[in-house]
Amino acid sequence: MNNIHTPRLEGLDLARCLALIGMVLVNFRLAMGATTGGPPWLGRLLEALEGRSAATFVTLAGIGLALASRKLAYFDALSQTARRAAILMVVGLVNFMVFPADIIHYYAIYFLVGALCLPLGTRWLLLLIGVIAAVFTALLFVLDYGYGWNWHDLSYPDFWTLEGFARNLLFNGWHPVLPWTAFFLWGLALARLRMDDPRIQRCMIAGGSGAAMLAYALSAAVNAWHPSLGGLFGVTPLPPVPLYLLAGGGIATAVIGVCLWAAQRWHQAGWLQALLPAGRMTLTLYIAHILLGMGVLEQIGWLQGRGMPQAVLASAVYCAAALGFAWLWARRIKRGPLETVMHRLIA
Numbered sequence: 001m002n003n004i005h006t007p008r009l010e011g012l013d014l015a016r017c018l019a020l021i022g023m024v025l026v027n028f029r030l031a032m033g034a035t036t037g038g039p040p041w042l043g044r045l046l047e048a049l050e051g052r053s054a055a056t057f058v059t060l061a062g063i064g065l066a067l068a069s070r071k072l073a074y075f076d077a078l079s080q081t082a083r084r085a086a087i088l089m090v091v092g093l094v095n096f097m098v099f100p101a102d103i104i105h106y107y108a109i110y111f112l113v114g115a116l117c118l119p120l121g122t123r124w125l126l127l128l129i130g131v132i133a134a135v136f137t138a139l140l141f142v143l144d145y146g147y148g149w150n151w152h153d154l155s156y157p158d159f160w161t162l163e164g165f166a167r168n169l170l171f172n173g174w175h176p177v178l179p180w181t182a183f184f185l186w187g188l189a190l191a192r193l194r195m196d197d198p199r200i201q202r203c204m205i206a207g208g209s210g211a212a213m214l215a216y217a218l219s220a221a222v223n224a225w226h227p228s229l230g231g232l233f234g235v236t237p238l239p240p241v242p243l244y245l246l247a248g249g250g251i252a253t254a255v256i257g258v259c260l261w262a263a264q265r266w267h268q269a270g271w272l273q274a275l276l277p278a279g280r281m282t283l284t285l286y287i288a289h290i291l292l293g294m295g296v297l298e299q300i301g302w303l304q305g306r307g308m309p310q311a312v313l314a315s316a317v318y319c320a321a322a323l324g325f326a327w328l329w330a331r332r333i334k335r336g337p338l339e340t341v342m343h344r345l346i347a
Contacts, residue, residue, distance in 0.1 A: 022052065102290075106175045
């Protein structure tokens with residue numbers, strides 16, 4: 001049994017590592033205000049990562065919860081997840097004070113909802129994903145999606161009020177519970193598959209790629225036919241309408257499928273072994289890229305008014321340092337620093 005699970009788990013770690021690198025690129029670009037400079041293809045690449053790396057991260061979190069809970073009684077899994085959620089909410093809110101585009105505090109609710117849904121069958125999970133997408137879309141006709149935002153500087157002034165916090169968390173924040181929980185539930189559904197099976201991996205790659213291409217094609221067709229409907233049929237993360245969920249979920253599925261296949265195909269490869277430790281301590285490295293990475297950028301005066309090449313350079317330097325740290329740490333200690341603390345608090 002261990003031989004069956006090891007390649008699959010390594011594939012998930014690889015996917016987490018790649019998703020982390022994508023999020024570092026997106027967040028450094030955002031923090032540095034890097035919207036100009038460099039060749040056009042670089043801008044398109046960075047824009048393509050927006051919302052996709054995070055969607056892959058959330059999908060992987062759903063898979064992780066499902067796999068970690070397989071040997072636990074339901075109420076034990078629920079209790080453990082509730083403690084994890086409380087810690088993530090505190091860590092995320094502290095992190096928010098440094099980086100307002102924080103995703104960690106949203107994770108607290110994703111995990112709670114996901115834990116409650118663990119007993120559901122796959123069909124019910126898929127139905128719930130559809131309901132979440134439909135409810136969010138309906139709310140766009142009832143509520144003002146832009147309310148609370150200062151779009152010129154991407155700030156949310158009333159975040160720390162009860163109403164503002166609830167609105168941001170549930171409806172119109174960077175990664176609101178409605179509808180981003182759908183990615184987490186999709187991860188729960190994927191975890192029901194035999195992801196160590198090459199046939200399943202090929203289906204994930206083909207199906208995920210096909211879903212993403214369908215979303216982009218439908219969005220382009222609707223925008224060409226009636227541009228005023230672009231907001232409801234877009235594939236950008238703000239607002240996260242159904243076609244964005246389809247595109248983000250499809251890309252996440254395909255990336256995870258590729259990583260599962262690659263981890264089995266090149267199980268002993270040096271490059272794989274160099275990347276895996278970072279995928280096992282993504283909480284530590286995510287927090288570090290904000291507190292340390294952005295802290296250094298602030299000290300050297302790179303936090304505003306920089307171009308895309310500088311954002312890529314800063315991301316590359318941080319990711320190289322993070323990969324090196326994770327590799328050295330993993331030689332002595334199994335879990336990352338924050339992962340060790342989390343494990344002790346929730347065990």
